[in-house]
Amino acid sequence: xxxxxxxxxxxxxxxxxxxxxxxxxxxxxxxxxxxxxxxxxxxxxxxxxxxxxxxxxxxxxxxxxxxxxxxxxxxxxxxxxxxxxxxxxxxxxxxxxxxxxxxxxxxxxxxxxxxxxxxxxxxxxxxxxxxxxxxxxxxxxxxxxxxxxxxxxxxxxxxxxxxxxxxxxxxxxxxxxxxxxxxxxxxxxxxxxxxxxxxxxxxxxxxxxxxxxxxxxxxxxxxxxxxxxxxxxxxxxxxxxxxxxxxxxxxxxxxxxxxxxxxxxxxxxxxxxxxxxxxxxxxxxxxxxxxxxxxxxxxxxxxxxxxxxxxxxxxxxxxxxxxxxxxxxxxxxxxxxxxxxxxxxxxxxxxxxxxxxxxxxxxxxxxxxxxxxxxxxxxxxxxxxxxxxxxxxxxxxxxxxxxxxxxxxxxxxxxxxxxxxxxxxxxxxxxxxxxxxxxxxxxxxxxxxxxxxxxxxxxxxxxxxxxxxxxxxxxxxxxxxxxxxxxxxxxxxxxxxxxxxxxxxxxxxxxxxxxxxxxxxxxxxxxxxxxxxxxxxxxxxxxxxxxxxxxxxxxxxxxxxxxxxxxxxxxxxxxxxxxxxxxxxxxxxxxxxxxxxxxxxxxxxxxxxxxxxxxxxxxxxxxxxxxxxxxxxxxxxxxxxxxxxxxxxxxxxxxxxxxxxxxxxxxxxxxxxxxxxxxxxxxxxxxxxxxxxxxxxxxxxxxxxxxxxxxxxxxxxxxxxxxxxxxxxxxxxxxxxxxxxxxxxxxxxxxxxxxxxxxxxxxxxxxxxxxxxxxxxxxxxxxxxxxxxxxxxxxxxxxxxxxxxxxxxxxxxxxxxxxxxxxxxxxxxxxxxxxxxxxxxxxxxxxxxxxxxxxxxxxxxxxxx
Numbered sequence: 001x002x003x004x005x006x007x008x009x010x011x012x013x014x015x016x017x018x019x020x021x022x023x024x025x026x027x028x029x030x031x032x033x034x035x036x037x038x039x040x041x042x043x044x045x046x047x048x049x050x051x052x053x054x055x056x057x058x059x060x061x062x063x064x065x066x067x068x069x070x071x072x073x074x075x076x077x078x079x080x081x082x083x084x085x086x087x088x089x090x091x092x093x094x095x096x097x098x099x100x101x102x103x104x105x106x107x108x109x110x111x112x113x114x115x116x117x118x119x120x121x122x123x124x125x126x127x128x129x130x131x132x133x134x135x136x137x138x139x140x141x142x143x144x145x146x147x148x149x150x151x152x153x154x155x156x157x158x159x160x161x162x163x164x165x166x167x168x169x170x171x172x173x174x175x176x177x178x179x180x181x182x183x184x185x186x187x188x189x190x191x192x193x194x195x196x197x198x199x200x201x202x203x204x205x206x207x208x209x210x211x212x213x214x215x216x217x218x219x220x221x222x223x224x225x226x227x228x229x230x231x232x233x234x235x236x237x238x239x240x241x242x243x244x245x246x247x248x249x250x251x252x253x254x255x256x257x258x259x260x261x262x263x264x265x266x267x268x269x270x271x272x273x274x275x276x277x278x279x280x281x282x283x284x285x286x287x288x289x290x291x292x293x294x295x296x297x298x299x300x301x302x303x304x305x306x307x308x309x310x311x312x313x314x315x316x317x318x319x320x321x322x323x324x325x326x327x328x329x330x331x332x333x334x335x336x337x338x339x340x341x342x343x344x345x346x347x348x349x350x351x352x353x354x355x356x357x358x359x360x361x362x363x364x365x366x367x368x369x370x371x372x373x374x375x376x377x378x379x380x381x382x383x384x385x386x387x388x389x390x391x392x393x394x395x396x397x398x399x400x401x402x403x404x405x406x407x408x409x410x411x412x413x414x415x416x417x418x419x420x421x422x423x424x425x426x427x428x429x430x431x432x433x434x435x436x437x438x439x440x441x442x443x444x445x446x447x448x449x450x451x452x453x454x455x456x457x458x459x460x461x462x463x464x465x466x467x468x469x470x471x472x473x474x475x476x477x478x479x480x481x482x483x484x485x486x487x488x489x490x491x492x493x494x495x496x497x498x499x500x501x502x503x504x505x506x507x508x509x510x511x512x513x514x515x516x517x518x519x520x521x522x523x524x525x526x527x528x529x530x531x532x533x534x535x536x537x538x539x540x541x542x543x544x545x546x547x548x549x550x551x552x553x554x555x556x557x558x559x560x561x562x563x564x565x566x567x568x569x570x571x572x573x574x575x576x577x578x579x580x581x582x583x584x585x586x587x588x589x590x591x592x593x594x595x596x597x598x599x600x601x602x603x604x605x606x607x608x609x610x611x612x613x614x615x616x617x618x619x620x621x622x623x624x625x626x627x628x629x630x631x632x633x634x635x636x637x638x639x640x641x642x643x644x645x646x647x648x649x650x651x652x653x654x655x656x657x658x659x660x661x662x663x664x665x666x667x668x669x670x671x672x673x674x675x676x677x678x679x680x681x682x683x684x685x686x687x688x689x690x691x692x693x694x695x696x697x698x699x700x701x702x703x704x705x706x707x708x709x710x711x712x713x714x715x716x717x718x719x720x721x722x723x724x725x726x727x728x729x730x731x732x733x734x735x736x737x738x739x740x741x742x743x744x745x746x747x748x749x750x751x752x753x754x755x756x757x758x759x760x761x762x763x764x765x766x767x768x769x770x771x772x773x774x775x776x777x778x779x780x781x782x783x784x785x786x787x788x789x790x791x792x793x794x795x796x797x798x799x800x801x802x803x804x805x806x807x808x809x810x811x812x813x814x815x816x817x818x819x820x821x822x823x824x825x826x827x828x829x830x831x832x833x834x835x836x837x838x839x840x841x842x843x844x845x846x847x848x849x850x851x852x853x854x855x856x857x858x859x860x861x862x863x864x865x
Contacts, residue, residue, distance in 0.1 A: 002039055003211075004185025005318055008176055012044045015158045019126040024152030026159040028134075028170045031178035033233045033306055034212025035393070037162035038490055039179075041130045044160060048128040054121055056129040058145070060136030062308070063262040066375060067335055068368040069097035070262070072110070072142030073128070079117060087831050089554035096366060108593050109367075110140060110555035111147025112834050118148060119155045119836035126156040131297035135167035138577035139370035139403070142168065147556075147592050151835060154842035164705050172591065180209025193218040208232050212304060216240070233306070238297040240292075240310035247290065253319070254283035255292060255311035258300055260323045260343075262336055266300045272326050321346065322440075337358045342378050353382035357392060360399075369402035370429070370590070390419025394429045401435045409436050427457035431465060434472075444476035451484045463489055470495040472501075473527065477631060493519070494529045501532075504694070517542075527565055534669075534704040536736055540569045551832045560586040560598045567605040572670075574738035576609050578818075581811035585833070604632055611640040612739060631657045635671035636788055642674050651678040651687065658691055670696055673740065676714040677747070685718050692718060705734040706741075713744045716751070725751060729764075742771035746784055753791045761791045808850040816843040817851070821859050 002009060008029070015025050029037045045223035048055050056075050064070035076083070076098055083094045090113030097110065101364040121127050131137070131145060149159045150172050161170060181189065186209050190200060195218060207213035210232045216239050244252060253276060258269050270280030284300070287293040292307050293300050302308040312320070321344050325694035328340035338359035341352045360375035376396035378522075383389040393416035400409035413432050420429050430453025438446040450469035454462045466489040473481035479502040486492075486499035493516035500509030517538055527546060530539035547562045549555075563586035583602050590598040603622045610619035619640045623633045634657040641650035655673040672695040679688035692714050699707035716724035725748040732741035749764035765788050772781035788794060809817060812833075819829045826837040826844075832838070844856075853859055 001038070002043060003189045004181040005040060005043075005178075006035060008040055008178065009043060009175055009616075012040060012160065013047065015126065015160070016048055016126070019128070019156045019158040021158050022154060024122075024155040024157040024159075026149035026152055026173050027161070028168075028173050028175040029160065029162045029178060030165060030175050032165060032210070034210050034236055034304070035178045035180070036211045037178060037488075038132055038304075039211070041132055041160060041162055044128060044158075045130060048126070048158075054125065054127045056127065058137075058141070060128070060131070060133035061262065062133075062266070062305070063260065063339075065136055065138050066261060066339060066363075066371050067137065068140050068363050068366050068371055069110075071131075071137040072097045072114070072144055075114075076117075079121065082117055082120055085120060086113055088552070089552075090116055093554070108143065108147060108589075109554040111144040111592070112554055114144045114150040115834070115836060116830070118152075118157050119830075119838060121369050122156045122838075126158070128445045129157065129159045131159070131161045132775045134161040134163040134170075136305075138368070140366070141592075146173070148169060150588075150592055151839070153836075154838040155836050180337055181211060181214075182209065185209075186211075186214055189214050190218050206232075206235070210236070212236055212306070231785070237306050237313075240304075240307050241314040243290070244292070244307075244314055246310055248283075248286065250278040250283040251286045251290070252311070252315065253278040253323075254280060254287055255307075256315045256319060257323050257327070258293065258302070259308045259312040259322065260340075261327055262339065264299045264301070266295065266298050268327075268330060268808075269300060272323070272330060276322060276326055294387045332609055335362060338375075342382065345382055348384045349382050350384045350388075351391075353379045353384070353388065356382060357395075360392075364395075364399055364402075368639065369399040370405075372396075373399035373403055373405070373412075375409070387417045387421065387425075390416045390421075391425060394425065394432060397429075397432045398435075400438065401432060404439075406436050406439055423456035424458055424461075427453040427455075427461065427465070429453070430456075431461075434465075434469075438472060442476075442480045443472040444481070445471035447476060447478050447481040451481050451488070454488060463492070464601055467492065467495060467519045467525070470498055473617070474498050474532075494525060494532075497529070497532065504697075506698045510698070510701045524561060524565070527562075528604065529567065531569070534702045534707050536569055536572055536704075536706070540566070540573070543592050545570065548832075551834075556589060556595050556834060558595075560590040560602065563589075564598070564602050564605070567602070569606050571608050572739075574771070576612075576775060577807060577809075577811070577814055579605050579609065581814045584811035585649050585815065589834070604636070607640070611643065612775060612777045612780075614640070614643050614777070616640060616644065635674070638671060638678070639674050640658070641797065642678055643777070645779070645783075647678045647681045651682060651684075652673065654678065655687065669695060673710045673714055673743070676717055677743075680717045686717065688714070704736075705731045706737040709744060710737075710740055713740075713747055717747060722751070738771050738775065739775060742768040742775075742777075742780070745771075746780065746787070749784075749791070750787055754788060758791045762788060762793045765791065809847055813843045813847045813850075816840055817847050817859065820844060820856060821862065823860065826833045 011027065015027055015226060018025055029040055031037055043657060045055055058071050058075045060071055076094060079096060083091050083098070086094065089109055093109040093113045094117065094625045118127055118129065134142065137145070145159070145161070152159060161168070163170070183204065186204055186207065189211060190203060192215065195203065203214065203217045207217050213232050213236050216236050220239070220243070246253060249275070254273050257272050257276070261269050261272070270284065273280035273283060284293070284295070286293065292303055294303065302311075324340040324344035328337050328344060331337035331340060331729070338355045342356050345352045356375055357379040360372045363372035363375055373396045376392045376399060380389045380392035380396065383392055393412050397409045397412035397416060400412060400640045409432065413429060413436065416429055420426050430449045434446040434449040437449065450465045450472070454465040454469065457561045466485045470482055470485035471486065482498050486495050489495050495514045497509045497512035497516065500512060510533055513529045517526055517533060517535065520526050524543075524546060527539055527542045530542055543562055543565045547559070547566055550558045550562055563582045567579040567582040567586070570582060583605055586602050587599055590602065607619050607622040610622060619636065623636055634653045638650045638653040638657070641647070641653065654671060657671070658675070675691050676688040679685055695714060696711045699711035709728040712724045712728035712731065713720065716728065725744070728744045729748060732744055745764040745768035749761045749768060752761035752764065755782070765784055769781055769784040769788065770795050772784055785794070814831055815833060819832060824832075826840040829840045831838045848854055851859070851862060853862060
């Protein structure tokens with residue numbers, strides 16, 4: 001029976017009831033050691049212990065924090081038969097945890113695979129997954145479990161974590177912080193013991209509402225005296241330590257060995273105790289009688305984690321060394337052996353350092369960067385030469401970057417710097433430092449570090465560093481670094497194209513980029529080349545294929561980058577709701593994968609939508625949160641001001657952007673039309689002459705219809721020539737960038753109305769209004785309506801039906817509906833969107849009424865494009 005935990009019991013019962021009704025959920029029980037978290041998990045396990053439920057257990061173990069997948073292994077072991085039913089990349093990821101040789105594509109594939117596995121298991125009935133001592137999970141197990149927990153929606157799965165106050169970051173999940181027991185509940189719990197009144201009062205005061213302290217102090221006299229400012233849990237720990245110290249040497253040796261062992265295998269522990277001169281079976285019996293250990297089949301478990309801590313911390317260091325050395329000799333697993341050897345080492349040891357480094361390499365290759373970082377640091381401490389120590393620190397820094405800990409990465413790189421003397425190592429360290437600067441948002445600094453370090457690297461890594469540096473330099477406006485990359489990397493068409501463009505040679509630069517796009521190749525480089533070229537159609541084809549490839553391969557961590565580019569392209573194509581859906585998915589993945597900088601970069605697409613819609617508050621808020629500010633943000637705010645009729649502010653922003661070193665940036669080229677319009681409306685066309693000439697040169701060289709059309713519109717606004725307007729109108733008819741097309745129609749309609757050609761003006765203005773309304777470009781639509789009224793026509797077209805329907809859906813519903821409309825099954829859609837099939841069905845169930853349909857057959861006939 002639990003005392004004083006009625007609210008927490010009710011919360012757990014509600015979570016289980018929801019799972020029984022088909023609604024998944026997750027909860028974190030948070031509190032100090034001994035506060036009763038494990039007891040609440042047992043309550044839920046007992047409540048769910050029926051044939052209709054599947055109850056899964058995971059127990060974090062401090063000795064296993066640096067063993068990749070140790071926590072997940074407990075959960076997966078009884079479910080191995082289900083693993084084969086998962087999509088291939090997911091099955092491979094879980095087989096790796098179960099002991100296979102293949103490495104997962106990235107560390108988030110395991111979380112996706114776990115979600116799918118739980119969903120499959122839940123098809124037979126509700127699933128309850130209980131994770132105790134979550135603060136001691138290895139990082140990969142914690143990442144996978146949290147990834148799954150955040151995506152439980154329509155699956156009958158209840159996932160509950162119990163964790164201490166720190167050491168387990170469960171952002172996004174509901175948490176219950178367990179308070180100390182009130183006096184009445186504490187007294188009821190203490191009724192377990194028959195204590196005198198004075199002793200009872202003494203224990204109640206000393207335990208201060210901590211259930212474990214109440215039971216431990218009530219059992220014996222230790223720890224219940226004056227606290228002297230000591231925390232309750234520290235006094236409980238000291239009590240356990242004193243109890244263990246009074247036991248015979250063989251029992252203390254058994255407890256120490258069990259505490260140091262990470263396998264939890266009873267036979268292994270007993271054999272190690274015997275090898276160290278103790279009597280394992282007899283010691284085990286004594287430990288059980290003392291209530292410190294209990295045996296569950298082939299495993300021995302401590303009564304409480306504080307007992308384990310007391311057994312290990314209370315032992316002499318020489319004893320701990322002996323035990324770890326013995327366990328290392330018995331370990332069949334190389335990672336376990338390295339773990340024990342590191343703890344047994346009394347000082348620098350080259351052989352042990354090498355074993356620990358190999359374990360770190362394996363953790364890195366299995367996409368466990370946090371664990372790899374810890375192991376590399378251990379290897380550094382054990383290294384016998386300064387060069388080896390520097391190399392291990394550099395690898396630790398790289399792993400810290402991959403784990404998202406930029407402060408630690410910078411500190412480790414700083415420690416490695418004076419120890420790094422060879423060229424290739426200095427180049428590798430420059431890569432790490434550049435990665436830190438990039439993630440902090442300083443692309444220019446990252447580019448300079450890469451350019452400086454690349455000449456010392458081997459040819460392959462050097463080329464990769466320079467390609468990355470050129471990209472960073474381009475987007476940060478560092479023309480010198482772009483040129484330097486081109487000089488050091490001859491023959492790379494994309495870098496050559498960037499260099500030519502920064503020197504104003506548009507024809508040669510865009511020709512090089514076009515050749516790179518034609519050559520194609522894996523990854524995002526061809527996508528970026530097409531985007532720099534302004535070829536929206538080809539860029540979308542390439543990035544759509546890349547998104548699909550990453551989905552099929554389960555490359556969860558690589559999705560946000562590709563989805564960011566897809567969102568940007570969808571914005572310029574006028575598909576704002578699709579862009580928002582891409583950003584929403586990318587943001588969810590980035591949040592789950594610990595990519596805060598990527599989240600900031602995603603917001604650029606949303607800020608442009610807000611600028612077009614005239615939502616000043618949202619535009620400024622989103623722009624302020626972007627990681628890569630500067631020119632891009634100035635262009636977005638300039639567009640916002642232009643739409644709202646604040647021409648002086650718009651022109652000032654855009655002119656300031658043009659004076660910055662990165663005036664050749666793609667964002668600024670696209671914003672030249674905004675600058676020209678602001679200047680013309682202010683009656684200062686001369687202020688737009690130079691930007692217009694550069695745009696015209698770039699547009700002609702690119703051959704892109706939308707670019708040539710915008711250039712002609714600018715020419716028409718600057719000169720008043722009608723043939724420029726008609727030429728722009730014809731080019732826009734070839735498709736692409738509807739917002740720019742509508743602006744051309746609006747500008748031409750205004751010109752025609754002023755020329756008193758009202759009928760022709762109304763035709764253009766109606767066309768512009770239809771697009772502006774579809775894009776929800778409120779200030780532009782208002783301006784167009786005003787022109788229509790001045791032209792003698794106030795009629796306004798209705799919003800297209802398909803667009804109105806799509807607007808009713810949430811971003812995720814829109815994604816699910818689009819994929820389902822292509823004829824994909826719920827399982828196929830789930831695999832592509834990293835959801836469960838039940839969640840897909842849930843979204844379809846909610847979307848059908850909004851769309852006015854009832855089935856997939858009707859959905860397939862519905863045009864939402």
